[in-house]
Amino acid sequence: MGFFRFKLYFILISFLIFHRCLSDTSGMRPVVLMHGINGNAGNMKHFQEWIQEDSPDTYVLDVELGNGAFDSIFGDITKWALDFIEIVGTDEVISEFGSFNLICHSQGNMFCLYYIGMHNSSYVKEQLPDYDLDSFPTVYNYMSIAAPAAGFFGDDDSFEMIGLETNDIAKVGGSIIYTPYILQLLVNPSGYWRDPMHLDVYRKLCLFLPILNNEISHPDFALNKQNRMSLNYYKMFGSPNDGVISPYQSTWYGYFKEGTLEEFVTAEETDTWENVGLKDLDEAGKLEFVDSGMCHTDYLYEDTGGKAFFEKEMKDYVIN
Numbered sequence: 001m002g003f004f005r006f007k008l009y010f011i012l013i014s015f016l017i018f019h020r021c022l023s024d025t026s027g028m029r030p031v032v033l034m035h036g037i038n039g040n041a042g043n044m045k046h047f048q049e050w051i052q053e054d055s056p057d058t059y060v061l062d063v064e065l066g067n068g069a070f071d072s073i074f075g076d077i078t079k080w081a082l083d084f085i086e087i088v089g090t091d092e093v094i095s096e097f098g099s100f101n102l103i104c105h106s107q108g109n110m111f112c113l114y115y116i117g118m119h120n121s122s123y124v125k126e127q128l129p130d131y132d133l134d135s136f137p138t139v140y141n142y143m144s145i146a147a148p149a150a151g152f153f154g155d156d157d158s159f160e161m162i163g164l165e166t167n168d169i170a171k172v173g174g175s176i177i178y179t180p181y182i183l184q185l186l187v188n189p190s191g192y193w194r195d196p197m198h199l200d201v202y203r204k205l206c207l208f209l210p211i212l213n214n215e216i217s218h219p220d221f222a223l224n225k226q227n228r229m230s231l232n233y234y235k236m237f238g239s240p241n242d243g244v245i246s247p248y249q250s251t252w253y254g255y256f257k258e259g260t261l262e263e264f265v266t267a268e269e270t271d272t273w274e275n276v277g278l279k280d281l282d283e284a285g286k287l288e289f290v291d292s293g294m295c296h297t298d299y300l301y302e303d304t305g306g307k308a309f310f311e312k313e314m315k316d317y318v319i320n
């Protein structure tokens, strides 16, 4: 008799737990939004509106790192990437669902790519020992808007454009930017400042992008590639009219040809194409480059065409 009572309790408790799970999530995959440099979560809020207008039950997490604008410029980019992993990975709804769709703008893509490739790397395991990082939720579809995916290099103007008041850093040149390590711990863009005239220095001293893009050998090279290949769909939006990302080709992993400022290589012509699994994603039909014709922040607002563009190019990939 006792056994049956126990069994009954067990069924009842299972039902309650199961039922609770069902009511916690809508069955729709959660969406994570990540804003760009010189911005905050408010920049991405229209995506949340546009998603929930169509699918009110879709859970949306609009991430802001630190206090937004100031911290998006000044800070150690790797530290912010760790914060992003922690915020997303410990979100109850997202971890219960197990996967999520991702929309990232501009510099925000650096954190998103780091999550995708490196969330359970040996380095992150060392830094965040309290979590079971191997079972953190995975990214399903990734919408990358105006990312400096292959790095950023510009003149004084473009440095000011990304939010720095001073152009001192640009003046001292790409090779010096990494030299005082302290600068990389203070200014985010130095983590992906990629001077095509000094790529040897960049590979040696830059602490972030050469690892993220598997441009150098490092302990998590294979894991980074494997993780990035597990995306269901990776769509990259860029445009010659971007106006901020320099060169604009970087939004699609193209870049200045090494040693020049006038010639360019496409993604397929870089080592990154093979090294982070872009080639494999492409062969599997899971990679897409879209020329939006838009300026850097047009995507974010209805009156600059952002909503119509979202509905045409992203909606089906994030509401599922």
Ligand SMILES: *[C@@H]1O[C@H](CO)[C@@H](O)[C@H](O)[C@H]1NC(C)=O
Pocket (backbone or CB within 6 Å): 120, 133, 134, 135, 138, 227, 230
């Ligand atoms: C790392 O995370 C991915 C999910 O992104 C998972 O498939 C993989 O098994 C994890 N690696 C290890 C060593 O558990």
